[in-house]
Amino acid sequence: MAALLSAMLLVVLVFLTFIAFVIAMMNGTAYLIPLIIVLPTVLYLAVSLSLYKFFTTRKRIFTFIGIASIALAITGYVPIREAYTESIPTVDEEANPMFYEPYRADSKLAELETPASLKFQEPLPKLDGETWLYPMYAAFVQAVYPEGAYPAYTADGLVMEDSRGYAFTHLIEGKADLIFTTAPMKWQYKKAEEAGLELTVTPIGKEAFVFFVNEKNPVQNLKSQQIREIYGGTTENWKEVSGQDKPIIAYQRKTNSRSQKALEQFMDGTPLMKPATEDEFEDGYGIVQQRAEYRNYKNAFGFSHRFTTLELVEKHKIKLLNIDGVAPTNDSIRSGEYPLVREFYAVTAGTDNPNVQQFIDWMVSEEGQRLLEKSGYVSLREGTKEQQ
Known part of the structure; x- marks a missing residue:
């Protein structure tokens, strides 16, 4: 009876593992595959060993728990890290x-x-x-x-x-x-x-082109030249612009995107530093990198057109910076006092x-x-x- 139940469990777990494997590959979440394999393996071993009455001593129980915990911790680290990263708010380039x-x-x-x-x-x-x-x-x-x-x-x-x-x-x-x-x-x-x-x-x-930081960042105002120095790579720490002693993560946008073109125009000839990157996928030649999109870390710095930032501003996740002492309010944008404004028609x-x-x-x-x-x-x- 134990052998039959163990075999049936194995068939079910193999089938479910295969489905999960295919879904992970299709969704571009291949980093889940080690966990997808290890989790049902641990479950199968735990049930099968119980059926065969292996866990008769505390030593055997704790040994199995220890080995299983190590395997799950190793294979679960990357998925947990990715889940945490994905939970951090982003600012989209365009409205959906x-x-x-x-x-x-x-x-x-x-x-x-x-x-x-x-x-x-x-x-x-x-x-x-x-x-x-x-x-x-x-x-x-x-x-x-x-x-x-x-x-x-x-x-x-x-x-x-x-x-x-x-x-x-x-x-x-x-x-x-x-x-x-x-x-x-x-x-x-x-x-x-x-x-x-x-x-x-x-x-x-x-509409206005704006720069923003995490709500908890104490910096509220930057001069245009200070921003150019940040994106030019000569200013690398928030303490250099009256902030905390933390490195600046200055995010950029995809090449040829509307906001990236606006940044290039704002830089007024100052060359942009190499943008932050993140892993996109792994091919036969190694990890392929993509340009990292803004994530709202406490030391992050980003830019966009104002409309796309409003939802996170209202939720007190990010705050828009004053540029050259002028906040991007409706009145300052309407009057042209805010320096980065464009009309639409x-x-x-x-x-x-x-x-x-x-x-x-x-x-x-x-x-x-x-x-x-x-x-x-x-x-x-x-x-x-x-x-x-």
């Missing part, structure tokens, strides 16, 4: 459109306190725009479009988001009536002219949709600007806070 889809039950979109004064019927303007602005214009859609499904990932949908840089092309080709973006460049004006179109550019709001190219202009007019109205600000951006108007 999935969380901001209009009329979705679990959407994180901001809403007005009362129904919008503008309500659309057909023909609905076709929208596209940069991913970082999607939470704003998706909120506009939910406020004024009729209730329905507006998935951002649909190539020919009404409300798209430009994760691959095609919004301007969609505008020129007539696949979008209106796009949301930063100021068009000279080549874009030229391309529109070549297509017989004229770009109309309407400012609708502002609604851009059209001669659409014949009669609803587009009244949509733009509504966006820059007090109501539209209030919703823009509730969405985490900065309005062009003062006094656009929610009415109590």
Whole structure:
């Protein structure tokens, strides 16, 4: 009977181990494999030895417990370390459109306190725009479009988001009536002219490029030159900028990302130091490294555009730094006193949709600007806070 139960347990554990092995490989968590093998092995030995009445003395019991504990500790160290690392908050480069889809039950979109004064019927303007602005214009859609499904990932949908840089092309080709973006460049004006179109550019709001640290970091203000020295690699300890005696972990972003380009522009010709890296995976030639994304260690230093930081700021996990003595508040960003500000725009190219202009007019109205600000951006108007 003991042999049969032991054999049945072995078959079940081998099957479950194989499933766990496959899942670990598919999820990119190969570091779990040693634990996946050792844990069922220990369980199988414990049950089998009990069935065969091996544990008849304290010495045998404690010897088995000791060996099993050492094996589990060795194979569990990396998974525990990885789990701890993953538990540390990060600041994403962009908003995830999935969380901001209009009329979705679990959407994180901001809403007005009362129904919008503008309500659309057909023909609905076709929208596209940069991913970082999607939470704003998706909120506009939910406020004024009729209730329905507006998935951002649909190539020919009404409300798209430009994760691959095609919004301007969609505008020129007539696949979008209106796009949301930063100021068009000279080549874009030229391309529109070549297509017989004229770009109309309407400012609708502002955003800031910010630097941040862990909430518990005593540093509150940095000068622009001090930041350049940190990212240039000449300042390496927080005590050099009136902080604690801890090394600075200065995180960077992926090459060619929007925030990384903003940092390079901010550096004003000062070369960036080699970025922090972390293990990505192991191939036949050894460990492959990737650029490390910001993790909120007590001595971490990061940067992003302000919208992506707001959730962790509200949770008191990180704090935004004053730059050259100016905090990145709505008022200082709106006035331009904060030094790292950019406007964003609604851009059209001669659409014949009669609803587009009244949509733009509504966006820059007090109501539209209030919703823009509730969405985490900065309005062009003062006094656009929610009415109590």
